[in-house]
Amino acid sequence: MINKNLPLEQMLDMPHPTSKNHPRMSMYNRAAQFASFDALTGYKSAISETGRKTEALVELTEDEIQRINDKLACIAQNLPEQVEVEITYFVPDQKKEGGAYEKQRDVITKIDYMMRHIVTEHAGMIPMEYLISIEYE
Numbered sequence: 001m002i003n004k005n006l007p008l009e010q011m012l013d014m015p016h017p018t019s020k021n022h023p024r025m026s027m028y029n030r031a032a033q034f035a036s037f038d039a040l041t042g043y044k045s046a047i048s049e050t051g052r053k054t055e056a057l058v059e060l061t062e063d064e065i066q067r068i069n070d071k072l073a074c075i076a077q078n079l080p081e082q083v084e085v086e087i088t089y090f091v092p093d094q095k096k097e098g099g100a101y102e103k104q105r106d107v108i109t110k111i112d113y114m115m116r117h118i119v120t121e122h123a124g125m126i127p128m129e130y131l132i133s134i135e136y137e
Helices: 008-012 027-033 043-051 062-077
Strands: 084-092 099-112 117-120 124-127 131-136
Touching: 062 099, 062 131
Parallel strands: none
Antiparallel strands: 084 099, 084 131, 099 117, 117 124
């Protein structure tokens, strides 16, 4: 027990009190008590999400839409046969407004004019309004 009436100079020379029930804490664990913590859960991820860039969906002209429709019509005529295309399309972001553009070589397996989408081997289902360009040989 510490005598509170002792002068400071005498207290400084006293041995450090040690508990009989608890072992001494390591320097690492003592420092960890005072390490920074995430006071607002999710704040750091919200900040990084806000800073993440997305692109807006480009609105195609009537001529560009007609070109894509003409190419889809040619591909549809040959559909049982596999036609490899280079396709550029928009992928909407799941968390915020906008998205990203993907460009890849793929094979169109189905064109569904009623549901307004195409199906490819790798990309899967792509809504026609997200098509930016289709190139094939």
